Amino acid sequence: MAHPDPHTAGPRQGPHPHDAAKPHAAAGPRRGQRVRGARLLLLVGGCVSVLLGTLLARPVGASPPGIPDPETARAELAELATAPEGSMAGYARERFPHWITTDGCTTRQWVLRRDGEGVEVDEDCRPTSGTWHSPYDGATLDAPSEVDIDHVVPLAESWRSGAAGWTEDRRRSFANDLENPQLIAVSAAANRSKGDQDPADWQPVEESYHCTYAAMWIDVKYEWGLTVDEEERAALQDMLGACGPAGGDSGISES
Template identity: 60%
Template sequence: MRLRTTCSVLAATAATSIALAPAASATAAPPGIPSTDTAISQLAALPVETEGSMTGYDRDEFNHWIAVDGCDTRETVLARDGDDVEVGSDCRPTSGDWYSEYDGEYFTDGSDLDIDHVVPLAEAWRSGADSCSDQEREDFANDLEGPQLIAVSASSNRSKGDQDPSTWWPTRTTYACTYAKMWVATKYRWGLALQTAEKTALSTRLESC
């Protein structure tokens, strides 16, 4: 199963979720994080393939952050993932508290956080998204219904870059199981392939959860 066979089906729900997301809420985990047993089953169902090339890749191939009803995806995630978040008329957070699950850092200014694509855009490209339409890639990059987006410290996001779990895990080790489940669920949701080392790392982690 590759992304091009599933993301057309998910496109309508992904777009709708942005419009329906709350403007502000208490701290909330990204939606759609499966149980450990479900993640193990999803991992087993994913194809293992040789990693694709970066030929033709550009972040602009995944249009983000898109605006719906005046709020863009970044602003929506910041409101969802923080505590006591207040937003202005432009949807930008004016106050709030955030906790970066990847490294345990606290923040009081939303502009200091990055929104991480759990499965990085470049990784998605190498795993099947290169064959998707522009609209499908946009839906993937702005997916608020699955566990693909999370507000984290800029330093943790940038240390991760486009690495997969064969080479990178959150430094906050107690979050590693959740991260593994988020990664697997995202690849399963979008029909993206795994590579052998990536699958081994995920399997080892999930078996210890």
């Protein structure tokens, strides 16, 4: 079943539910300006340099950017359109070009540098050493070859949730999104266990990460205007139950 692309009808009207909580919100892909900004980010070297400089300024072992607090995640989930998953007809990973190279490093290499500790790279930006913690399963990885970069919302899942109607430029931006919590370094075992499943069928074995994972998933779908199915929505609501009480510990992992 085909899904309508919310972005063909123009930007969302009215206030964003987490404008106050997420200072960078005005630069993301949710509004018309944010869509244009995401494309320019990939095409204009100066803009890319600013973003990548920000990534490298983050503490080592940092988590993906833009993870909303539980209250914001619940507000975003409430605004997501519910629809049955669409067909996989026409899908291929090649329709989401990745990893692109910006400022001499591929998107994968930027995430490895952001999420690792003590990461050293060669003259071609290839990480040669470092340590990575896989939050999905608690594994500690000491070699770059052991690390996968997971699309929090899998490419195939996005296709079934609205991306089938996107342009290739938009799919490229989605597959290389460094601005939102869409890319994360994890163990190969965890990534392959997940595959293209949504939270109704797969959740991290580390239950302490359920709150963070749900918040990331919801935020990515919100920012990119993707739909959720009924079982997926119910699973996300349950996972948000792992978050701390309002006014207390949020349950969101910082790394």
